[in-house]
Amino acid sequence: MTTTSVAVPSTAEKKFNLNFKDFGIVFGLAAIMLFLALNTGTFLTGRNFINLFDQAAVVGLLAAAATLCIISGVFDLSSTATLAVSAISGVMITQQFGVTAGFFGALLVGALLGTITGLIVVSTRVNSFIGTLAVSIIYRGLAIVITGGAIVAPLPEQLASFQTWTWPSLFGLTAGSVLMLAMTTVLGIVLWRTTFGRRIYAVGGNQEAARLSGIRTGSIHVAVFAISGLCSAMAGMILASRAGSAQPAMAIGIELTAIAAVVIGGTSILGGQGAMWRAFVGVMILTVISNGFNLLHWDTTYQQVVTGVLILLAVAADGLFFRKSTR
Amino acid sequence: MAIEQLEKPGHASRRTAPEITVSGIGKRYGATQVLKDVTLSVIPGEIHGIMGENGAGKSTLLKILGGAITADSGTMELDGHPVRITTPRDAISHGISLISQELALIPNLSVLENVFLGRWSNRGSLLSPNRDSEHFARLLEETGFELDPRATVGNLPIGQQQQVEILKALARGAKVLCMDEPTAVLNEAEKEKLLQVVKRLARAGTTVLIVSHYLEEVLGLVDRVTILRDGQHIVTEEAAGHTPESLVRLMVGREVDFLIPDIPQVPSEAETVVRVAGLTSAKVKDISFEVRRGEILGIAGLVGSGRSETLLAVFGADRTTGGHVEINGRRIRPSSIRDAIKAGIALIPESRKEQGLVMSRPVAENIALSTLPARSWAGFVKAQRERTAVKDVSKSVDLRGARPGQPVANLSGGNQQKALFAKWLLNPPAVLLVDEPTRGVDIAAKARIHSIIVELAAKGTAVIVVSSELEEVLGLSHRIHVMRHGRIVAEFDRNASRDEVMTSAFLK
Numbered sequence: 001m002t003t004t005s006v007a008v009p010s011t012a013e014k015k016f017n018l019n020f021k022d023f024g025i026v027f028g029l030a031a032i033m034l035f036l037a038l039n040t041g042t043f044l045t046g047r048n049f050i051n052l053f054d055q056a057a058v059v060g061l062l063a064a065a066a067t068l069c070i071i072s073g074v075f076d077l078s079s080t081a082t083l084a085v086s087a088i089s090g091v092m093i094t095q096q097f098g099v100t101a102g103f104f105g106a107l108l109v110g111a112l113l114g115t116i117t118g119l120i121v122v123s124t125r126v127n128s129f130i131g132t133l134a135v136s137i138i139y140r141g142l143a144i145v146i147t148g149g150a151i152v153a154p155l156p157e158q159l160a161s162f163q164t165w166t167w168p169s170l171f172g173l174t175a176g177s178v179l180m181l182a183m184t185t186v187l188g189i190v191l192w193r194t195t196f197g198r199r200i201y202a203v204g205g206n207q208e209a210a211r212l213s214g215i216r217t218g219s220i221h222v223a224v225f226a227i228s229g230l231c232s233a234m235a236g237m238i239l240a241s242r243a244g245s246a247q248p249a250m251a252i253g254i255e256l257t258a259i260a261a262v263v264i265g266g267t268s269i270l271g272g273q274g275a276m277w278r279a280f281v282g283v284m285i286l287t288v289i290s291n292g293f294n295l296l297h298w299d300t301t302y303q304q305v306v307t308g309v310l311i312l313l314a315v316a317a318d319g320l321f322f323r324k325s326t327r
Numbered sequence: 328m329a330i331e332q333l334e335k336p337g338h339a340s341r342r343t344a345p346e347i348t349v350s351g352i353g354k355r356y357g358a359t360q361v362l363k364d365v366t367l368s369v370i371p372g373e374i375h376g377i378m379g380e381n382g383a384g385k386s387t388l389l390k391i392l393g394g395a396i397t398a399d400s401g402t403m404e405l406d407g408h409p410v411r412i413t414t415p416r417d418a419i420s421h422g423i424s425l426i427s428q429e430l431a432l433i434p435n436l437s438v439l440e441n442v443f444l445g446r447w448s449n450r451g452s453l454l455s456p457n458r459d460s461e462h463f464a465r466l467l468e469e470t471g472f473e474l475d476p477r478a479t480v481g482n483l484p485i486g487q488q489q490q491v492e493i494l495k496a497l498a499r500g501a502k503v504l505c506m507d508e509p510t511a512v513l514n515e516a517e518k519e520k521l522l523q524v525v526k527r528l529a530r531a532g533t534t535v536l537i538v539s540h541y542l543e544e545v546l547g548l549v550d551r552v553t554i555l556r557d558g559q560h561i562v563t564e565e566a567a568g569h570t571p572e573s574l575v576r577l578m579v580g581r582e583v584d585f586l587i588p589d590i591p592q593v594p595s596e597a598e599t600v601v602r603v604a605g606l607t608s609a610k611v612k613d614i615s616f617e618v619r620r621g622e623i624l625g626i627a628g629l630v631g632s633g634r635s636e637t638l639l640a641v642f643g644a645d646r647t648t649g650g651h652v653e654i655n656g657r658r659i660r661p662s663s664i665r666d667a668i669k670a671g672i673a674l675i676p677e678s679r680k681e682q683g684l685v686m687s688r689p690v691a692e693n694i695a696l697s698t699l700p701a702r703s704w705a706g707f708v709k710a711q712r713e714r715t716a717v718k719d720v721s722k723s724v725d726l727r728g729a730r731p732g733q734p735v736a737n738l739s740g741g742n743q744q745k746a747l748f749a750k751w752l753l754n755p756p757a758v759l760l761v762d763e764p765t766r767g768v769d770i771a772a773k774a775r776i777h778s779i780i781v782e783l784a785a786k787g788t789a790v791i792v793v794s795s796e797l798e799e800v801l802g803l804s805h806r807i808h809v810m811r812h813g814r815i816v817a818e819f820d821r822n823a824s825r826d827e828v829m830t831s832a833f834l835k
Binding site (some may be wrong): 198202273 | 707
């Protein structure tokens with residue numbers, strides 16, 4: 001010990017604290033699941049799990065995208081407005097050119113709208129929260145303009161194949177669930193292992209330091225919004241596929257559920273910290289709680305109270321940790 | 328509240344400074360014992376220096392006195408009466424004010440409003456701007472500051488903001504000022520002024536506790552000095568009779584060679600690496616200079632003279648409106664950080680916390696950040712290669728005791744600064760721009776950083792060093808440029824005297 005006199009804490013103690021803090025939320029999910037397994041006969045059935053994942057698919061996709069956004073230091077409140085426009089576009093393209101073209105069209109529209117959102121936020125330097133809120137109003141308006149405010153649906157003979165995302169596929173899970181799991185995995189790896197992921201963390205953690213390291217911070221943000229648009233389109237396809245139709249007011253408010261899921265999982269809303277698995281755990285907690293209320297025949301009105309308390313707890317924990325680390 | 332029970336409240340108007348005695352103070356953060364059984368007494372009206380290496384617990388002790396944090400153990404007495412101070416409010420009610428490194432001012436309010444902020448509660452009457460103005464004038468007289476009461480605090484230079492903070496403390500009836508590294512962010516002129524004011528306040532009966540890294544400064548200022556090491560009280564003694572060397576011995580517990588290493592001559596045939604011609608941005612005008620292989624160019628000047636902005640303009644981080652930068656004969660695209668990096672320029676910015684490091688991320692990720700593509704395949708980070716590279720470069724900058732996976736925020740200032748060097752040494756730069764290389768780092772780390780800079784130059788890197796510490800610029804550089812008002816106004820070789828350089832920096 002010659003230079004610094006910063007005492008190195010005993011690693012054992014440090015590690016334990018770190019692990020408990022890091023994975024506490026997983027124990028939370030496990031505890032809820034254990035409780036439901038013990039108190040209902042139906043929770044631990046394959047059928048219920050298929051159901052669970054299907055319910056998690058839409059929020060899961062949005063939460064995966066929201067994770068990238070939040071870690072990079074932006075919020076995308078326009079995600080479900082993008083979802084509606086892409087789903088509507090998908091349905092309209094389906095009517096003209098068939099189901100496959102419709103799905104690809106929806107993805108294209110979603111990615112395009114996401115890119116536009118990103119360009120607007122980056123070039124105007126408006127706070128992303130306000131910027132995307134404004135953009136979401138524009139997109140919702142756009143959805144009303146192109147549908148004339150009506151519900152749009154594929155042609156009757158297209159309906160069966162249009163509902164492909166509700167069909168069972170891998171392990172009996174619906175195709176929508178599989179898409180969500182696949183996307184979460186892919187984006188998780190992007191975040192965890194790629195140079196792009198590293199840059200996302202850096203931009204969110206300290207934009208100026210990232211810029212001075214030669215990172216094009218604007219490009220990172222546009223890319224993140226584009227991915228968010230793509231995920232929104234996927235979620236839109238699943239919703240439209242389930243309902244057999246799309247309409248301008250679809251999925252309103254779910255962007256906030258997605259952000260809540262990300263925060264419950266333990267990703268810092270301040271940016272630069274967090275992980276994809278956290279979003280997944282957050283989504284599963286919300287889904288399992290809702291599932292539990294159903295299985296236990298509890299009054300679902302209380303579900304909102306529980307969810308709200310959970311978000312508060314998660315954010316409070318984030319605040320406490322942050323204060324500690326900056327002392 | 329406990330204080331009310333122990334002592335009558337409202338001691339803001341206390342006439343004389345109290346004698347402060349703390350005993351057995353201990354403080355622990357997690358597994359780190361920051362202070363251990365510290366006992367100390369402070370004589371009324373003295374200037375008392377608290378010194379030690381980074382992490383010795385100086386700031387923590389000061390914050391405990393100022394109520395910003397609470398000690399885990401120990402007691403505190405004022406004039407022999409036990410008191411409990413657990414919030415800054417408690418401290419203020421006993422006449423103790425803490426002035427931390429991060430100033431606690433409200434940037435969009437005026438000087439006057441900031442000075443009397445939150446004092447209404449003590450006056451118990453309606454706001455009366457006239458009374459405030461009179462009081463303000465008295466405070467200016469007392470301190471010798473020249474401040475416009477109507478100026479918006481956020482627009483003032485840092486030195487004046489600090490003056491506002493001092494006035495605020497005095498307005499609250501502070502009889503004890505606890506100042507944490509007050510001169511770290513000041514230029515020479517502001518520093519001189521502050522030290523004068525501190526002496527003046529002390530003569531008028533105010534006790535001043537001061538934490539500082541600058542040994543000469545402390546020795547020239549304080550009556551007594553307390554040395555902490557590893558959270559323990561080592562000694563409290565009269566400052567007279569101490570030398571910088573004797574203080575360092577006590578702080579480190581051993582001899583340290585904290586002189587800047589000899590810098591080798593630049594061979595006369597060394598080619599020019601950097602050629603800057605007429606570079607102009609919003610903050611600097613017509614900057615021209617050349618630096619050769621292995622040469623260290625120092626840039627001196629007051630804070631705000633355009634030193635840092637010159638580096639930012641060369642690096643392409645600030646938009647330039649004229650002139651150009653050539654590296655080895657190739658002209659860099661203007662205002663392009665990426666092109667600058669590609670040409671081999673590296674920048675170690677002024678503030679490691681705000682511009683240099685992503686504090687929430689691990690050490691290794693920070694080090695790897697600017698050279699990610701060099702160790703990637705199809706966009707994926709090659710983890711094994713990164714680990715090896717980071718390990719090697721960490722060793723070369725002596726980044727000890729830091730695990731690569733640890734958030735960089737948990738490192739000491741010295742280690743953070745070394746991590747910043749490591750980041751740009753992963754791919755040895757042709758040109759290194761260093762802004763304040765050793766701000767807020769302890770002496771041993773400082774010596775190590777100086778030798779890193781000199782070693783780099785010896786290997787052929789052209790280095791440009793900016794520092795507020797004149798000794799650092801003088802000691803490290805082959806040549807020195809002095810800046811004033813955004814322009815280069817003078818040039819010296821390394822044999823220039825401190826006075827010559829100072830004079831050219833200050834001259835109107």
